[in-house]
Amino acid sequence: MxxxxxxxxxxxxxxxxxxxxxxxxxxxxxPLSPPATQAVTPAPAVPAEPxxxxxxxxxxxxxxxxxxxxxLEDEVVTTPDGFDPxxxxxxxxxxxxxxxxxxxxxxxxxxxxxxxxxxxxxxxxxxxxxxxxxxxxxxxxxxxxxxxxxxxxxxxxxxxxxxxxxxxxxxxxxxxxxxxxxxxxxxxxxxxxxxxxxxxxxxxxxxxxxxxxxxxxxxxxxxxxxxxxxxxxxxxxxxxxxxxxxxxxxxxxxxxxxxxxxxxxxxxxxxxxxxxxxxxxxxxxxxDGYGFHGFLAQSMENPAMRRKYGLGDTQTGMLVHKVYKNSPADGKVQIGDIVTEIDGHKIENNGTVEFRPGEFIDHTHYIDMHQIGESIAFKILRNGQEQLVNLPLDKPGKEYLLVKPNQYDKQPTYFIFGGLVFMPLNQDVIDSMDGTPARIGALTYESPDEKRSEAVILTKVLPADINKDYHHDNNLLIEKVNGESIRDFNDFYQKIQSSNTDYITLETSDHYQLVIDRKEAIERQPKILAQYGVNADRSKELQAIAQPPATPVAxxxxxxxxxxxxxxxxxxxxxxxxxxxxxxxxxxxxxxxxxxxxxxxxxxxxxxxxxxxxxxxxxxxx
The missing domain is CATH 2.40.10.120 (Thrombin, subunit H)
Structure with missing residues (x-):
C-alpha cells in the first residue's frame, strides 16, 4: 500500500x-475589531537567529x-503609485x-x-x-x-x-x-x-x-x-x-x-x-483523514484479459481482485467485477480518469476528494450486466490496515522481557528494517479481522546468558503465547504479564519457538536493562496501564x-x-x-x- x-x-x-x-x-x-477579551502579553522580542x-x-x-x-527581487513590477503587488x-x-x-x-x-x-x-x-x-x-x-x-x-x-x-x-x-x-x-x-x-x-x-x-x-x-x-x-x-x-x-x-x-x-x-x-x-x-472504499482493482490493458471478460473495443474498466472483509465493499462488490465508472467519470483500462481535457489522473483521486461519512458511486459490470453500487466511506482507510502507517507525536510502543524486545508491527518498524522479509511485506496488504487486529514482532534481542541461542533472532512475527493466539499487542502484553507458568513459549507462524524461563527473566531483567542503558522495560503507554488514571486535564x-x-x-x-x-x-x-x-x-x-x-x-x- x-x-x-x-x-x-x-x-x-x-x-x-x-x-x-x-x-x-x-x-x-x-472579525471587524479585536476581541473584547484581554490579549495575552506578547513574548519579548527575540533577535532573529541563523x-x-x-x-x-x-x-x-x-x-x-x-x-x-x-x-524575483529584481523583477518586481510596481503599480503607478509605487506599490509592490x-x-x-x-x-x-x-x-x-x-x-x-x-x-x-x-x-x-x-x-x-x-x-x-x-x-x-x-x-x-x-x-x-x-x-x-x-x-x-x-x-x-x-x-x-x-x-x-x-x-x-x-x-x-x-x-x-x-x-x-x-x-x-x-x-x-x-x-x-x-x-x-x-x-x-x-x-x-x-x-x-x-x-x-x-x-x-x-x-x-x-x-x-x-x-x-x-x-x-x-x-x-x-x-x-x-x-x-x-x-x-x-x-x-x-x-x-x-x-x-x-x-x-x-x-x-x-x-x-x-x-x-x-x-x-x-x-x-x-x-x-x-x-x-x-x-x-x-x-x-x-x-479524520481519507476514506477507503474496500476493494483493490487491476488494469485491463491486456488483450487476452479483455477478451475473456467480454469487453468490446469501446468498453474500459478495471478488474476487482481483492475485497476487504467488513469494508464498505464487502457484500456489494465481488472479485471478478469490472469497475467502469467512478462518480460518473469513465475509468480507462489503465485505471485513470480524464479529469480535465487531455489530462488523466488515477481514479482513486475521486475517492480522496470525499470526506468520511460521504458515499461514492461506482458503475460495475458483473456477468455482462451493468450495476450501480454506492459505497459509504464510513471510517479512515488506515483502520482497514493490519499494518498501521507511520506514527508521530508519541513514543513507539515496546516491551522488553528476558532481553527480547517486542513491538507492534507498523510502517515505522518496516522502514527501519534492513530489507523487508516477504512474510512481513505481505502483511501490509492484509486487513484486521476477528482473530487479529495487530501483528506483534520481535525486533531484536539484547544478548544475555538467559536468551542464549536467540541473539541473532530479529524481525520474527509472534503468533502465539503458550499456545494461545494473539489478537493485538496489548493482548500479547497482558498474556506475558498474567502468565504464572514456569516457562513462556513464543511461536511464529511456522512453529519456530522461543522458550523463556519466566522467573529467571523477571529476576535478571534489571541487570540486562542496566547493561544496555535502557531506562524502562516498557513504553510510557504500557506503563500507564498499570497506573491509576490521572486527574483529567482540560x-x-x-x-x-x-x-x-x-x-x-x-x-x-x-x-x-x-x-x-x-x-x-x-x-x-x-x-x-x-x-x-x-x-x-x-x-x-x-x-x-x-x-x-x-x-x-x-x-x-x-
Whole structure:
C-alpha cells in the first residue's frame, strides 16, 4: 500500500492564507475589531537567529542551477503609485522555528531533540498553515513573520499527517490580527507560472523563486507515503521552504512540500484540492483523514484479459481482485467485477480518469476528494450486466490496515522481557528494517479481522546468558503465547504479564519457538536493562496501564479553520517525507494522525468558525 522512494529527499514545506472574499464564500465573517477579551502579553522580542536548516546543504547540480529559478527581487513590477503587488504576499509568509523530540524506532527508549525550521502562511488572524513534517513531534514552536524580528510562541491545533499539512496557532491572540490573508486559488494548469515563497537554508530573509507547472498526478507523499495528488514545478524548492506558499496570479495554489533528489529543477507542492479537503475535514474539531472504499482493482490493458471478460473495443474498466472483509465493499462488490465508472467519470483500462481535457489522473483521486461519512458511486459490470453500487466511506482507510502507517507525536510502543524486545508491527518498524522479509511485506496488504487486529514482532534481542541461542533472532512475527493466539499487542502484553507458568513459549507462524524461563527473566531483567542503558522495560503507554488514571486535564479548545469550496474543475494528489538527518532537519512523508501536539489554549484566543462546505482531495518529499 505504501511505497518508499529511497532516492527522494524531502523539502517539507506548506503555507496558505484565506482572503476576506474567500471567507465570504464559505459564510465566515471576518472579525471587524479585536476581541473584547484581554490579549495575552506578547513574548519579548527575540533577535532573529541563523536559520536552522532542515537538511544538509544541497549537492551540486541541485535545482538552483536553473536560470528560471533566479530570485524575483529584481523583477518586481510596481503599480503607478509605487506599490509592490507582492508586498501583501510577503506580509503573510512566516518562518516556523521548531524544536522536535524524536525517538529511535528500534530502540524507542532512546530519544533526541533537534532544532529546525520551515515556512508557513498566515490563514486568519493568529492561525498559520505549514507542513505536518515541520510541526510533527514538536515540543516548542515559534513563529516569525517576514520583515519582523519578533517571534511568537505557537502550538499545534490540527495536524493531518496523510496530507502533510498542519495548522498552528500563536499563543498571543492578537499577534497577526492586522495581517491580510491571501486568496486560495484553483488547481493550476500545465505550464502555468508559479512563485515559491519561503525561508530556505542559507539565510534569514524571505526567498522567492520562479518556475512553471510541469506535471500533475497522484504521488506518494514522503511524510507518510499516502498517495495523493501533487503538482510538480521547476521552481527551486530547498530545505526550509517546507510549508511556504506557492503563488500564481496573486493567489495561493499550493504549499511547497518536497524536492527531487539526484534530479534538477524538480520540486513538488500540495495543491489546493488537498488543502481544501483538510480545511473541510477539521470543521468538526478533529482530523479524520481519507476514506477507503474496500476493494483493490487491476488494469485491463491486456488483450487476452479483455477478451475473456467480454469487453468490446469501446468498453474500459478495471478488474476487482481483492475485497476487504467488513469494508464498505464487502457484500456489494465481488472479485471478478469490472469497475467502469467512478462518480460518473469513465475509468480507462489503465485505471485513470480524464479529469480535465487531455489530462488523466488515477481514479482513486475521486475517492480522496470525499470526506468520511460521504458515499461514492461506482458503475460495475458483473456477468455482462451493468450495476450501480454506492459505497459509504464510513471510517479512515488506515483502520482497514493490519499494518498501521507511520506514527508521530508519541513514543513507539515496546516491551522488553528476558532481553527480547517486542513491538507492534507498523510502517515505522518496516522502514527501519534492513530489507523487508516477504512474510512481513505481505502483511501490509492484509486487513484486521476477528482473530487479529495487530501483528506483534520481535525486533531484536539484547544478548544475555538467559536468551542464549536467540541473539541473532530479529524481525520474527509472534503468533502465539503458550499456545494461545494473539489478537493485538496489548493482548500479547497482558498474556506475558498474567502468565504464572514456569516457562513462556513464543511461536511464529511456522512453529519456530522461543522458550523463556519466566522467573529467571523477571529476576535478571534489571541487570540486562542496566547493561544496555535502557531506562524502562516498557513504553510510557504500557506503563500507564498499570497506573491509576490521572486527574483529567482540560482539552485545548480546537480552532475552527476556515474552509474553501472545491474548485469547479476536478483535481488530482502525495509520497512519504524523508527528513534529512541533519541537526536542523524537519521531521518527515503524509495521513492518521497520532495524538496531535497541542498546548493548552489561551482563554483569550478567538476561534474562527468553520461552516459546512463541499469535500475536496490529496508527492514525494525530499
Amino acid at each position: 505504501r511505497q518508499t522512494t529511497l532516492i527522494t529527499r524531502t523539502f517539507l514545506c506548506l503555507g496558505l492564507a484565506i482572503s476576506p472574499s474567500l471567507l465570504a464564500e464559505i459564510n465566515i465573517t471576518p 536559520a536552522v536548516s532542515e537538511a544538509p546543504a544541497p549537492v551540486a547540480n541541485e535545482v538552483e542551477a536553473s536560470t528560471s529559478n533566479t530570485p 507582492r508586498a501583501k504576499i510577503k506580509d503573510a509568509v512566516v518562518k516556523v522555528h521548531v524544536v522536535q523530540h524524536t525517538y529511535d524506532t528500534l530502540s524507542p527508549w532512546n530519544s533526541d531533540s533537534q532544532k529546525g525550521s520551515g515556512s508557513g502562511l498566515i490563514i486568519a488572524d493568529n492561525l498559520i498553515l505549514t507542513n505536518a513534517h515541520v510541526a510533527s513531534d514538536a515540543t516548542f514552536l515559534e513563529i516569525q513573520r517576514h520583515s519582523e524580528t519578533k517571534r511568537y510562541e505557537a502550538e499545534v491545533v490540527y495536524i493531518s499527517h496523510e496530507s502533510d499539512l498542519a495548522i498552528l496557532r500563536t499563543k498571543d491572540a492578537s499577534a497577526y490580527k492586522d495581517v491580510t490573508p491571501l486568496e486560495l486559488g484553483d488547481l493550476p494548469k500545465m505550464q502555468q507560472s508559479v512563485e515559491v515563497y519561503g525561508f530556505p537554508i542559507g539565510g534569514n530573509t524571505l526567498s522567492v523563486t520562479r518556475g512553471v507547472v510541469s506535471r500533475i498526478e497522484k504521488q506518494n507523499y514522503v511524510h507518510t507515503g499516502e498517495n495523493l495528488i501533487a503538482v510538480q514545478v521547476d521552481a527551486a524548492i530547498n530545505f526550509g521552504n517546507s510549508g511556504g506558499p506557492v503563488i500564481s496570479n496573486g493567489k495561493v495554489i499550493g504549499v511547497a512540500m518536497q524536492s527531487g533528489f539526484l534530479t534538477e529543477n524538480i520540486g513538488y507542492m500540495i495543491p489546493t484540492p488537498i488543502i481544501r479537503h483538510v480545511l473541510a475535514d477539521v470543521k468538526d474539531g478533529k482530523v 482539552e485545548p479548545v480546537p480552532a475552527t479553520i476556515p474552509a474553501a469550496p472545491a474548485p469547479a474543475t476536478a483535481v488530482v494528489q502525495p509520497a512519504p517525507a524523508v527528513i534529512p538527518a541533519a541537526p536542523l532537519v524537519m521531521p518527515a512523508p503524509v495521513a492518521t494522525p497520532p495524538a496531535p501536539l497541542v498546548v493548552p489554549p489561551q482563554p483569550v484566543m478567538p476561534q474562527p468558525v468553520i461552516p459546512q462546505i463541499p469535500p475536496a482531495v490529496g508527492g514525494t518529499q525530499p
